[in-house]
Amino acid sequence: METKPELLHFLVALLLCAGFAMSLTSCPDCGNTTVPYPLSTASGCGDPSYKIRCSSGSLIFDTLNNSYPVESINPQSQRLVIRPASLISNTCITTDKIHQGIQLNNTLPFNITSGNTIMYLNCTNTLLQSPLNCSSTSLCHTYINGTGDATSCKDTALCCTFKAGGSSNSYQIRVRDVGCSAYSSFVNLDPAWPVNRWPEPGLEIQWVSPREPICGSQADCDGGNSTCGSYPSSNGIRRCFCNSGLVWDPINGTCAEEITCQNPGGCGSSTDHTALIAGLTCGLAAALVVSAIALLLYKRHKRIKEAQARLVREREEILNASGGGRAAKLFSGKELKNATNDFSRDSLLGAGGYGEVYKGILRDGTVIAVKCAKLGNAKGTDQILNEKAIDFNRAADDVNLAVYVQRMVEEERLMDVIDPVLSNGANTVELETMKALAFLALGCLEERRQNRPSMKEVAEEIAYIISIATAKD
Structure with missing residues (x-):
């Protein structure tokens, strides 16, 4: 037929x-x-x-x-x-x-x-x-x-x-x-x-945008557009990777043609370099901004280290001032946590207006009393130093500050981690504003990238917080 x-x-x-x-x-x-x-x-x-x-x-x-x-x-x-x-x-x-x-x-x-x-x-x-x-x-x-x-x-x-x-x-x-x-x-x-x-x-x-589909063999992929394979860092997981000239489209779930030309009039012999110049300019500006931020962060980190070293020296001088010839010893936060079983409630001996007192046992068997000043309470710290007790700052270098702040938020004790210099004497509006900004900053520390707010969302949230504070004033 x-x-x-x-x-x-x-x-x-x-x-x-x-x-x-x-x-x-x-x-x-x-x-x-x-x-x-x-x-x-x-x-x-x-x-x-x-x-x-x-x-x-x-x-x-x-x-x-x-x-x-x-x-x-x-x-x-x-x-x-x-x-x-x-x-x-x-x-x-x-x-x-x-x-x-x-x-x-x-x-x-x-x-x-x-x-x-x-x-x-x-x-x-x-x-x-x-x-x-x-x-x-x-x-x-x-x-x-x-x-x-x-x-x-x-x-x-x-x-x-x-x-x-x-x-x-x-x-x-x-x-x-x-x-x-x-x-x-x-x-x-x-x-x-x-x-x-x-x-x-x-x-x-x-x-979150999905990755390429997982495959067991080439039969699981679109043979003309993708190839079943794996990267060295993929832990053996094989995926349908798009062939040359195609890119993965996570919205439609397909391999789409890679378009590199952004000129509506064509890309042949075009001499319009506006897009290229704009891109280079934006890239240079971004690099300068990142460099400036990195420099500021470095200087801030250096100042913090110098302040911590100065604080240690001052406390050593206070503790040794009336030590009767015996040198005082400063313990690290890790040592005190081990001695008190991570400041467990079973080790708590008592509490007062300036902090809590825990029973601890050092590695050599020495029984000690560890008095902890309330965070941000300078009077409590001075009192502890004058008594020659052991000072412990729960936000020391060997403790993850982000994890500590996260725990304080979950326990609804955010104000305990805000610098007293900022919070003392602040009115209600200022305190609410500080809390809101702290919550926003905490969002930027999320471990997974997709859970962190974008720069646009951060800017919008800051503008929203400021507008509320301004309206209340």
């Missing part, structure tokens, strides 16, 4: 389309909602690290111990919005309080963005020690007084507002008895809007 050319062309086109469709790994639609790459609703599509669920035609996002409906997905910005828990009828308690609110798994590639404005409802007085805005003029009061959704919260205790994202809010919106019993969240909320123009409650979550 003779095959007509038109039919042959149609069959070839159909085969090409089929091959292209097979190379895509996006999951099928869930009801009327498109599931973009890398989100995965089944084992055979998407990236298994980006798992969500499709249940009865609706997408569900699972946290560590609860589930939330997915309201919308933006594949270009790699973000999705989930619907927060609602209030229990006639109470000011959210239905997910039994799960301590929204708790994301920090080993997965999802985290809460800074585009969320959180309203904490029905809070205890412990929140007054946080940098949250718990004043009577906070946006949270505007919310509970202007909507029927939270009328049951009008007569409750404190009501606070804050922007999520960064630091301790990258993976959780926590509700509990010692804190707040309810919350609500709004994405990209303009505080100038009246409540009747606010969007529906939602919590925005972003995902």
Whole structure:
């Protein structure tokens, strides 16, 4: 039988389309909602690290111990919005309080963005020690007084507002008895809007750009566009790396053509070097800025070292001034931690107005008493030195300062780590501003890059903090 050319062309086109469709790994639609790459609703599509669920035609996002409906997905910005828990009828308690609110798994590639404005409802007085805005003029009061959704919260205790994202809010919106019993969240909320123009409650979550798909053999890859292989630093994991001239597109999950020309008029013999000059200028400016920052950090580090050395000398002189000919010994923080079993509560002998006293045993068996001045209490330190006891600064060089500050934040004792020179005599607005800036700085110390706020977000947050402080003044 003779095959007509038109039919042959149609069959070839159909085969090409089929091959292209097979190379895509996006999951099928869930009801009327498109599931973009890398989100995965089944084992055979998407990236298994980006798992969500499709249940009865609706997408569900699972946290560590609860589930939330997915309201919308933006594949270009790699973000999705989930619907927060609602209030229990006639109470000011959210239905997910039994799960301590929204708790994301920090080993997965999802985290809460800074585009969320959180309203904490029905809070205890412990929140007054946080940098949250718990004043009577906070946006949270505007919310509970202007909507029927939270009328049951009008007569409750404190009501606070804050922007999520960064630091301790990258993976959780926590509700509990010692804190707040309810919350609500709004994405990209303009505080100038009246409540009747606010969007529906939602919590925005972003995902990290996925790597190339993992493969076991070349058959798992698109043969024409990618090759199954591994890099020396990949720990033996093989991936479908794009072939020469192609680059990995994490949004569409494909190998796309690498475009290096940025000139709309063509790249042949163009003599317009504006883009090149602009790029070089920006690069040089960035290098100068980085160099200046590095120099300032070096000088600051040098000053700190010199101050620490001077402090050690001064304390040695104080301790030796009346030592009866016997030289005093300065112990390191590590030695004192070992002697007191890391300052365990079992070693605590007592506490006073200037600090706590612990029983310790040195490596040679000598029993000692270790008196710790409260952080920032200069009088306590002087008293300890005058008594010839052992001085211990819990923020010494051999202790990770970032970890220490993180612990103080979790224990809601942030003010304990702020320099007394700044906090003494500061008014309420100044203290709140210092707390807010400290929380922001802590977000920049996140270990995972995707959890740290961008420079734009830092600038916006600083501007937001300053605007609040200025308005209160």
